[in-house]
Amino acid sequence: MFSLDFVLKEKELEALKSIQEKTLEIQSLEEEKQHKAVEFRLAQRRRSARDEEQRLKRREEVYNRVKKELIEAESELQMIVQDIERLESMSSEDISHRVAQELAESLIQKREEKDDKEKDFAGRSIQIENLEKSIRDNRERLANIEEAVANREKEFNDIVNQKDENIKSISKEIEDSCSDLDEKVVARFIDLAKRSKGLVLTEARKDKDFEDNIVFICVACNSALPSLCLEELEEKGCICVCSNCGRWITN
Structure with missing residues (x-):
């Protein structure tokens, strides 16, 4: 019964x-493989590398935008300087009193624009320097993370491969025993x-x-x-x- x-x-x-x-x-070997995966924290390390890549990408996008704005600001500054030089080169003998007043006002306005643009240019230059340093730091951190991940993955894969070889060998022994x-x-x-x-x-x-x-x-x-x-x-x-x-x- x-x-x-x-x-x-x-x-x-x-x-x-x-x-x-x-x-x-x-079964024990398979569990050890799972425990090793948790111990090595490869998923977290890969996620950390992806996060660092995203941060680097965002900073590079900001850098490219600010770099473009800096070039535009530099071009505008050059145009303002040229306008000032042109206005300053005009002889008061060649123009009327009214035009001279307008010229003086234009010079004041252009010089103010020049001061503002120089401040803007200087600010963007500092921003570019900071971004370049930040990008260098990002790339260095990313390289270190990727190297650490690669080393840990190799170590983990070596362990897993050894356990897989053991599992394969034991499975063959089981198969031979079952045949009898x-x-x-x-x-x-x-x-x-x-x-x-x-x-x-x-x-x-x-x-x-x-x-x-x-x-x-x-x-x-x-x-x-x-x-x-x-x-x-x-x-x-x-x-x-x-x-x-x-x-x-x-x-």
């Missing part, structure tokens, strides 16, 4: 135990292993219930085992199935 519908020889049982150990070992067993037994074992995190074979452990009565429980799920299951296990030397988790209990 509680036993498997097939009988396993001692050699077959030992083979299944070996397969289970190797399956759990593979009945296909139906292997199929049921693998199906249960997928549903029970690789742990198929377990044992019964003596314990006490709330009334201090001796009971036997499934080591895998801590559920009490029916007495009939224990009788079959002891009398026939077969494998019982836990009615709660479905794992195979060996004597």
Whole structure:
């Protein structure tokens, strides 16, 4: 009732135990790979590199815009200077009194424009210098981050590749062991292993219930085992199935 519908020889049982150990070992290696990914924080490092790239891109866009404005300001300043020089070169003898007054006013206005434009030009020049320094710093930080990411990725990949090689080798051993067993037994074992995190074979452990009565429980799920299951296990030397988790209990 509680036993498997097939009988396993001692050699077959030992083979299944070996397969289970190797399956759990593979599972452990896969978990170690995941833990290493968290430990190395590669995703965060890559995100940091992308963020730095975006900051650099924005600063370069601002730099190009300010650089263009600086060139335009320089051109406008040159035109104002030329206008002032032209106005200053005009002889008062060649113009009327009214025109002379207009000329004087134009000179004052142009000189004010020149002062404003020079201040604007100086301010943009300082802004350009600051942006150039900021861009250099950004590029240096980005280079350092990319180098760190590349080094960590190489170290991580070396570890993962080694674990993958181990997994491949263990998987081959499992495959060889399975080839010596009945296909139906292997199929049921693998199906249960997928549903029970690789742990198929377990044992019964003596314990006490709330009334201090001796009971036997499934080591895998801590559920009490029916007495009939224990009788079959002891009398026939077969494998019982836990009615709660479905794992195979060996004597």
